[in-house]
Amino acid sequence: MKDFTSHLPGSLLGAITKEIRKDSLPHLTPVPENSISMKTTLIHFWQNRYRRDTAVAVSIVVITYLLASYLDFAERFADWAEPLEHSQIDELPFVFLNAALVAIWFSVRRMRELSTEVAIRKQAQINAHESLYRFQKLFEEGLSGNFIADKDGAVIICNAAFRLMSGMAVRNESAFNIAEALGARWQQIISHTAESHPLDFPELVLERPDKGTWVVMARFRILTYPTGEIREVHGYFADITEQYLAEKELSQLFAENRALAGHALQAQEEERSRLAREIHDDLGQYLTAIRLDVATITKISSRGEASIYLDRIVRHAEYIQIAIRRIIKQLRPAALDSHGLVEALQQLIHDWQKQNPQIGCIYNLDQSCNRLPEAISIVLYRIVQEALTNISKHAHASKVEIELVKKRQNLMLKIKDDGIGFLPSTAVPNSFGLTGMRERIESLHGSFALASSPSAGVTITASIPINYARKSEYVENIIG
Numbered sequence: 001m002k003d004f005t006s007h008l009p010g011s012l013l014g015a016i017t018k019e020i021r022k023d024s025l026p027h028l029t030p031v032p033e034n035s036i037s038m039k040t041t042l043i044h045f046w047q048n049r050y051r052r053d054t055a056v057a058v059s060i061v062v063i064t065y066l067l068a069s070y071l072d073f074a075e076r077f078a079d080w081a082e083p084l085e086h087s088q089i090d091e092l093p094f095v096f097l098n099a100a101l102v103a104i105w106f107s108v109r110r111m112r113e114l115s116t117e118v119a120i121r122k123q124a125q126i127n128a129h130e131s132l133y134r135f136q137k138l139f140e141e142g143l144s145g146n147f148i149a150d151k152d153g154a155v156i157i158c159n160a161a162f163r164l165m166s167g168m169a170v171r172n173e174s175a176f177n178i179a180e181a182l183g184a185r186w187q188q189i190i191s192h193t194a195e196s197h198p199l200d201f202p203e204l205v206l207e208r209p210d211k212g213t214w215v216v217m218a219r220f221r222i223l224t225y226p227t228g229e230i231r232e233v234h235g236y237f238a239d240i241t242e243q244y245l246a247e248k249e250l251s252q253l254f255a256e257n258r259a260l261a262g263h264a265l266q267a268q269e270e271e272r273s274r275l276a277r278e279i280h281d282d283l284g285q286y287l288t289a290i291r292l293d294v295a296t297i298t299k300i301s302s303r304g305e306a307s308i309y310l311d312r313i314v315r316h317a318e319y320i321q322i323a324i325r326r327i328i329k330q331l332r333p334a335a336l337d338s339h340g341l342v343e344a345l346q347q348l349i350h351d352w353q354k355q356n357p358q359i360g361c362i363y364n365l366d367q368s369c370n371r372l373p374e375a376i377s378i379v380l381y382r383i384v385q386e387a388l389t390n391i392s393k394h395a396h397a398s399k400v401e402i403e404l405v406k407k408r409q410n411l412m413l414k415i416k417d418d419g420i421g422f423l424p425s426t427a428v429p430n431s432f433g434l435t436g437m438r439e440r441i442e443s444l445h446g447s448f449a450l451a452s453s454p455s456a457g458v459t460i461t462a463s464i465p466i467n468y469a470r471k472s473e474y475v476e477n478i479i480g
């Protein structure tokens, strides 16, 4: 196909080409500051498209006029058309002129239509972009985790909240499979193909690739092809993991509390019947013996014989006194009231060592802990007592270390054994000692920790703020 420029004379072609080059160059060629203003004006003139088009059109008209005058086009045409006068061939230029004017008029009209159409399209495009941007922002910045997955659960697109809750952001992953996270539930979800109804789950437990649990409130919507085949699955997740874990912990705590309360009542009953038994067996028989001896004495006249009974009465009275002391000690360590916590603990450890001579016990009890608020003293005493009982019952230890120190406004208690240890995560049914320890410490706003693993012994640490107990004691005193 020939180029239209092939019809133009060489000099004109050169001029136009030069002008076109100039048109493309001004942006690239820097104009020196001291250059002639004429050149600058020309460049500015040429940069304006409207002026440039007008100049080109005027040039073409002038060149055509010059060429036509030079080559005598009209005369030549008249000469050629003269013999054909009968067929009105000489009217052709006017016909062509009219046709050209009509064509220009149509073109201008079409151009106007086109520019209106282009403007409408541009506006529609802007509107479409704006609405796309809005929906993108809504999708991306929503607090719920939104995603679109294919029928196999592979996530095609998801927002920042989803990336965060699924752990993709932390693991720096770009792929996620929701079907794997949901397990058997996925089949249940995709079998629900009614597009008009979303599928809601108030609580859905998922598993992350790192095996972490993730709990969400979820809504799914399945989109299908007209054939009924699944096109994609839309999901909206609200992360309720923390709420779920807190509820679980709370219900576990309630269950523990219920069990502990039940255990406390049972222990109270057992303690009462043990005391009743001890009073009956120990005290009862000596009192009966005393009563019988006194009755016998009243019937005896000889002093020598009576002294035998009197001696027995004194011995029985002593037994009764010892038994009463023992019972009182079990009910409440007397040393706690008379000598303070440190001495009460020393006595407790001493008694325990007598019963467990095979276990070595090292202890460090800070003397400044001797006079503590009543509430703290009894809690610390009971914790050491239960820990030592556990060591003799379960630990098979050879060494125990006990430390009680005061650090600033906190009391720190540590009991460590080198026994067989255990897995703290495995709950032992009907065991209340450790739970009771924790409850007692937490009731004083302290913290309790137990570290253990099989064959690594057990370390119990407790920290109690002194001031809290002091304050509550003060308040109790005022109210009381």
Ligand SMILES: Nc1ncnc2c1ncn2[C@@H]1O[C@H](COP(=O)(O)OP(=O)(O)OP(=O)(O)O)[C@@H](O)[C@H]1O
Pocket: 390, 391, 393, 394, 395, 417, 419, 420, 421, 422, 428, 430, 431, 432, 433, 434, 435, 457, 458
């Ligand atoms: N020092 C220890 N060494 C090894 N295992 C221990 C130790 N302390 C506790 N355990 C384990 O923890 C379990 C729970 O202890 P916990 O004191 O709560 O209950 P318990 O001693 O079994 O019963 P109780 O309710 O009478 O105290 C024990 O059954 C034992 O298996």
Ligand SMILES: [Mg+2]
Pocket: 386, 389, 390, 432, 433, 434
């Ligand atoms: Mg115990």
